[in-house]
Amino acid sequence: MERQQDYVLRTVEERGVRFVQMWFTDVLGTPKSFQITPAELENAMQEGMTFDGSTIDGFSRVQESDVLAMPDAKTFQLLPYLGGGPPVARVVCDVVNLDGSPFEGDPRQVLRRALERARELGFSFFVAPELEYFYFAQMSGEPDGVAPIPLDRGSYFDLTTNDVASELRRQTVLTLEDMGIPVEYSQHEDAPSQHEIDLRYTDALTMADTVMTVRMVVKEIAAQHQVMATFMPKPLFGVQGSGMHTHMSLFDGDNNAFYDDSDEYNLSPVARHFIAGVLTHATELTAVTNQWVNSYKRLIVGYEAPVYISWARNNRSALVRVPPTKRGKRDSTRIEYRAPDSAANPYLTFAAVLSAGLLGIEKAYELPAEAAANLYELSPAQRLAEGIHALPGSLSEAVDAMERSELMAEVLGEHVFEWFVRNKRAEWADYKAEVTAFELRRYLTSL
């Protein structure tokens, strides 16, 4: 531990770092940070930096509002995207109580707890998310309800020479690589100005930090070019939304615990129980994986977003997809959970999905049959006959399901659970009170 701190201090000195950003995340997945000077850093690493948590979403408590940000020295990293001027570094922090115990409102602690449980069962958890987002022309002033303007009209795998958005994406990927974030793949997505960055797998805690970093870098580089990048789940009517399809696998030491070559799908019993767990509890997780009113505008039929609770190998309408394992590539055996959107809190999302899967393993849930057909094409009666249920259709339904969930109360811990339900109910109430453009268009003159 001390060597890590020593490393950080020496690097700050050698590279002439002028400021260190202390990063953490609120319960809704909004990045938060404050800056300290190198002079404060040594003390910060040993004792933490006190700050008032009452201003942070989900951090407020009745008794004591002060908490400590404890830098995780392993995450210390210079920020290359800030360009010229003296170097700035960041370090991701755990939030702890004044007595040093983990702070119950910190999403990073929620994920740490879930990973600890996986470890007790002998597993380490790896994730590789695909992040979709849009580039739009920058707006002047506050958004006023007018649809944003896409930068281009390209679609899948388009290659145009003067494509500003693709150049932005390229710069973003290079910056990420400079920061030690390997990108598997990046491409223009289906919708106008929609882009995707696929990250290579890593352990879930690092990946949650990484997702926060990627969102920041994408937005920052866009802003440097007077472009707005957004991870809003469904910014445009009539085209795809932005998902965060998340590939997941459990490793048992060096072995992929999801792989079994004697199984016809190469899925081990562990994998089957895990999928069953995720499917069984999918409804309860949805408020976390899709946490905004707008998230549910993405989860509709017809846009490659999952709607029905099912699994399949090659059916992109399924909630859980099992990509085929290439011969001899046992390590790549994984499952893809397709519900989360790019605006989810990655810490809570990874923790929730993992915990549902682990519960499936512990209780040896039975995996239902693979969904055969395109689920969108089944009639309600057929779906009923096959026992296929739908994901919650709105934030309100999702919060109802979450509130009844013992699993979610346990995963999130009482503090986050209670705050989250309250916050999301309030968001729904605000939304319900709104008179929308839809209503005005439809009703104003005709009624």
Place this chain on the structure above:
Amino acid sequence: MEPLLLFPEPAPPPLAQALDLSGYPWKAAVSIEAADRIEPDDGWSGAIVCADIDPDGAFALCRSLRKRDLPLEPLLLLVAGSQLGELELREDLFDDFCVTPWQGQELEARLAHLFWRTGRGTRPDLVEYGPLVLNLETYQAALSGRPLDLTYMEYELLKFLATHPGKVFTREVLLSRVWGYEYYGGARTVDVHIRRLRAKLGEEHANLISTVRSVGYRFGQSRWSG
């Protein structure tokens, strides 16, 4: 690091090769006079004397090195098994010995131990390999003169690999030597960090670290590819 003195000259090829591969600089001398003449300004870092080739010359050289105001150490003697009797009453002339034909690993281990014991350390403060330079004192890494911004674990992993060029390490060995404790990621963590390092080294230099199929990883050129 200053070179090691080798006796005699020319140095036996297997010895020269072993030292080259483990990264010890050396110079060979044919006599006591030659050893003094070609001695670097900052002195020899130590000596390896082959007593199996020219026993009389070898022991004479040892004696002269030990009679200096600052006796040269460490001094490793290479002797044939049949010569072990000749070491009697010459214990003061050397710090350790190795029986020929010696094995590369044994030689390396004895050298490492000797340097450690005499407080010189085998690790110079600068590790250089091609365009890569690591400054072990300041924890900084640079590639073609451009500083690399590494996290602590990336730095530690690169340092470990770069100080053992040409050697293949399994994930388990890297995990235990570099991380030294059970980490969230298990052995897969190593793959992840290797990829992060390669990303930071950039496309041009990513091949400094190569994957050895179904074994692990190697930094730099293979020891056996000449």
